[in-house]
Amino acid sequence: MIAATLAILRKDLRVELRAREAVPAMALFAVTAFVLFHFAFDRDALDGDVAAGTLWITLLLTTVLGVNRLFVAEREQGGLEAMLLAPIDRTAIFVAKAAALFLYLVAVEVVAVPAFALLLLGPDLLGSLPALAALLLLADLGLAAVGALVGALAAETRAREVIGPLLLLPLVVPLAIAGAQATEPLFTGSGAAEDLGRWLGLMGLYATIFVLLSVALFDFLLED
Amino acid sequence: MYGRALKPLALATAAGAALAFGLIFFYAPLDADQGFIQKIFYLHVPMAIVALLGFLAGGVMAAMHLRTRRRAWDMRSYVAIHLSIILAVGVLVTGSIWAKASWGHWWVWDEPMLVSFLIIFLLYAVYQPLRFSIDDPERQARYASVFAISGAAFTVLNFVAVRMAATYTHPRVFSQTGGNMPPAMFLTFLVALGAMALVFVTLWTLELGSKNAAERLRRARRHLQREADGREAGLGGEAGRPRPAAGAPAAVSVSAASAPTPAPR
Amino acid sequence: MPAIPLETAGIYVAAAYIVFLALVLVYVAIIGRKVGRLERELGELEQLGGEPSRDRQR
Numbered sequence: 001m002i003a004a005t006l007a008i009l010r011k012d013l014r015v016e017l018r019a020r021e022a023v024p025a026m027a028l029f030a031v032t033a034f035v036l037f038h039f040a041f042d043r044d045a046l047d048g049d050v051a052a053g054t055l056w057i058t059l060l061l062t063t064v065l066g067v068n069r070l071f072v073a074e075r076e077q078g079g080l081e082a083m084l085l086a087p088i089d090r091t092a093i094f095v096a097k098a099a100a101l102f103l104y105l106v107a108v109e110v111v112a113v114p115a116f117a118l119l120l121l122g123p124d125l126l127g128s129l130p131a132l133a134a135l136l137l138l139a140d141l142g143l144a145a146v147g148a149l150v151g152a153l154a155a156e157t158r159a160r161e162v163i164g165p166l167l168l169l170p171l172v173v174p175l176a177i178a179g180a181q182a183t184e185p186l187f188t189g190s191g192a193a194e195d196l197g198r199w200l201g202l203m204g205l206y207a208t209i210f211v212l213l214s215v216a217l218f219d220f221l222l223e224d
Numbered sequence: 225m226y227g228r229a230l231k232p233l234a235l236a237t238a239a240g241a242a243l244a245f246g247l248i249f250f251y252a253p254l255d256a257d258q259g260f261i262q263k264i265f266y267l268h269v270p271m272a273i274v275a276l277l278g279f280l281a282g283g284v285m286a287a288m289h290l291r292t293r294r295r296a297w298d299m300r301s302y303v304a305i306h307l308s309i310i311l312a313v314g315v316l317v318t319g320s321i322w323a324k325a326s327w328g329h330w331w332v333w334d335e336p337m338l339v340s341f342l343i344i345f346l347l348y349a350v351y352q353p354l355r356f357s358i359d360d361p362e363r364q365a366r367y368a369s370v371f372a373i374s375g376a377a378f379t380v381l382n383f384v385a386v387r388m389a390a391t392y393t394h395p396r397v398f399s400q401t402g403g404n405m406p407p408a409m410f411l412t413f414l415v416a417l418g419a420m421a422l423v424f425v426t427l428w429t430l431e432l433g434s435k436n437a438a439e440r441l442r443r444a445r446r447h448l449q450r451e452a453d454g455r456e457a458g459l460g461g462e463a464g465r466p467r468p469a470a471g472a473p474a475a476v477s478v479s480a481a482s483a484p485t486p487a488p489r
Numbered sequence: 490m491p492a493i494p495l496e497t498a499g500i501y502v503a504a505a506y507i508v509f510l511a512l513v514l515v516y517v518a519i520i521g522r523k524v525g526r527l528e529r530e531l532g533e534l535e536q537l538g539g540e541p542s543r544d545r546q547r
Contacts, residue, residue, distance in 0.1 A: 149374065153367060157357040163350060167371075170347035171378060174385035181389060202385055213377055217370045220290055260498035264505045271509070307516075314512050318505040325501035427516060434523050441530055448537050 004088035008096035013103065022069045023107045026062045030112035033058045034119050045122035052183035055116050059109065059136075059179075060143075060172050064165045066104050067147040070097055071155035084222060094148055094218035098211075101151075102144035109136050121187065128186035131196055135182055138200060139175050142207035146171050149214040152221045178202040226433030233426045240419035244412075252412040261325045266413060268318040270420035271311050272337060276379065278308030278424060279348065283376025286369035298365035299439075301372050303431045305351055307424060312345045336390040340383050347375060 016022055037054050038044070046054055074080045083093055113132070117125035125132075150171065154164035182199035248266045255262035282305035289297035319338040324330045333339060354371055358364040405413070 149370075153354070153370060156363065156367060157354055158359070159353065159357045163354050163357065166350045167347070167354070170343050170350075171374075173343050174382055177385050177389045198388070202388060205384075206381060209377055209381055210374075213374055217290075217373060220366050220370055223366065261501055263502045267505055267509055310512055310516055314509055317508045321501050321505045321508070325498060423513065427513070427520075430517075431520055434520055434527065438523070438527055438530075441527060441534065445530070445534050445537070448534065452537065 001089045001092050004086075004092040005095045005099070008083065008093060009099050012096065012100040016100070016104070022066050023104050025069075026065050026104065026108045027111040029065055030058050030062045030108060031115050031119075033061065034112075034116055038120060046120050046187075047122040048188045049180065049184045051121055051123075051187040052180045054120065055113070056176055056179040056183065058116075059105075059112065059139075060169075060176060062108055062112070063101075063105065063143050063147055063172070064168055066101055066108075067151045067154075067168055068161065068164050070101060070148065070151040072160070075155055080222075090219045090222045091215055093222065094152070094214055097151070098144040098148040098214070101147045102140050105140040105143060106137070109140070123187055128183075131186055132183060134200065135179060135196075135203065138203040138207060139179055142175055142203060142210055143172065145207060145210035145214045149210065149217065149221075152218065156221075174206050175203065178206070226429050226436055230426070230429050230433060233422070233429055237419070237422040237426045240415070240422045244416040244419040247412040247415050252409050253406060255409075258326055261322065264318055264322045264325070266416040268315065268322055269413070270417040271318065272315045272341060273417060274420045274424050275308045275311035275315055275341075277421075278304050278311065279344065279379050280376050282308065283373045286372035286376075289365060289369045290373075295365060296436075298369060299432060299435055300428075302355070302368060303428055303435065305348060305372060305375075307428055307431070309345070309348050309351070311424070312341055312348070315341050316345060334390055336383070336387045339390070340386045343382055343386070344375075344379050347378065351375070 034054070037046075037058070041050065041054075043050075071080070074083075080093075084090075113125070113136070147168065150164060150167045154160045154167060157163045178199040182196055185195075244266070248263055252263075252266070254260060282301045285297050285301035285304060289295075289301060316338070319335070319341070320330050323332045323335065323338070331338075351368070351371055355364055355368045358367055
């Protein structure tokens with residue numbers, strides 16, 4: 001199963017490296033959103049809860065873009081049928097898709113977070129970087145699981161461009177809560193997070209639940 | 225089979241609702257802080273609890289569907305979720321009315337239950353669009369079940385997250401559901417909760433009964449149609465086969481299908 | 490907080506309970522419409538080849 005997962009993941013990454021359909025679009029989306037936030041708030045530098053909220057909302061909305069691409073290309077070109085014909089575990093397809101989404105998100109954040117620090121963030125980023133990185137990685141894990149599940153769920157519907165985002169947005173509310181609450185003290189200038197552990201715990205719980213759910217349910221989405 | 229349970233259920237619901245109304249307005253004492261407005265509590269909170277349990281039950285029934293592959297479980301899950309969505313609207317509206325009456329705003333963000341319900345409502349509002357934008361009925365049932373199970377798990381997780389956010393940013397929490405209610409109030413609340421659960425189960429049975437009948441009707445119709453077609457095509461070739469209906473001429477069925485149906489009596 | 494006077498409170502409480510009643514009634518009405526459709530279809534089915542309808546026999 002691990003070999004199959006790696007094979008699918010390698011294929012997805014190679015396609016992405018060649019066609020560059022998801023990651024550049026997501027990064028561009030995030031940076032453009034920062035520009036929009038600058039004009040919408042009419043502020044040159046953000047800090048505290050507004051900065052935390054801006055960063056997290058932008059990243060969560062960027063995920064929507066990635067999730068929409070995750071299965072659509074596969075379905076349009078018939079890749080999924082071929083994979084289903086192959087004698088591999090269905091769970092491998094899910095793990096590969098989630099892993100691809102996870103890597104996309106990390107790649108986007110490597111671009112988007114420095115861009116955010118450069119364009120909008122008032123306080124210095126460097127001091128809060130370790131805590132922020134831990135939060136982002138854990139959130140990405142949850143997002144990857146939820147995103148792959150929602151992507152597969154929406155891919156079979158007639159109105160998938162609408163159903164996907166509408167499903168994903170309420171589902172990421174707990175991550176928005178934990179992310180924004182934990183990042184806010186990081187961006188107030190003091191730099192130290194008091195309740196970091198508790199929000200990391202919530203994100204960990206979220207990731208665990210959705211990984212287990214997706215692994216258990218994914219088979220049923222790919223029958224036939 | 226659903227119809228038979230409906231009569232005792234409806235009677236129990238009527239009795240329960242009457243008892244609950246009586247207790248709420250004539251037995252339970254007036255709240256010391258909130259006064260008469262606290263009577264919304266006996267409607268709002270049971271509705272919220274029942275809607276929540278309905279979403280969870282929908283998830284469990286969906287799991288049963290995926291396990292047993294019986295369409296009946298999918299129907300049960302669908303109706304439970306559908307009813308819970310309607311109750312959730314009621315929770316939001318009555319909560320909003322209560323907020324306006326006691327705090328002067330139509331919406332308060334520091335009430336975790338209300339906020340959680342808004343988020344869950346927004347999620348489940350996509351259930352029906354998702355369901356009905358999948359054409360194949362078997363796949364529709366399967367995908368809806370996956371949604372229902374994920375939604376049930378998310379409902380619990382979401383409550384935890386919202387409550388954590390609320391206790392963190394707003395240290396003062398209104399103790400609506402406060403643990404130390406006078407016994408008379410608590411009894412009234414329990415009766416109201418039971419009545420609300422009965423309303424839910426009765427309506428659930430009612431809709432399932434109608435859905436089940438429609439499904440069987442559709443099957444019977446297809447069957448009869450095929451038989452009628454076969455009779456026309458085979459020109460009596462199937463005459464030896466026993467038919468459920470004593471020989472109505474095929475020509476009648478064709479004309480009757482297009483003609484307006486005469487009243488049964 | 491001070492309890493608001495009974496007259497205003499009464500309106501809010503009544504509104505809440507009416508909302509609930511209205512929701513249930515709308516729901517029953519929707520089910521009623523479905524049952525109506527069921528009845529009509531059943532009538533058509535009777536014509537289609539089920540039992541000959543009663544008034545034709547008379």
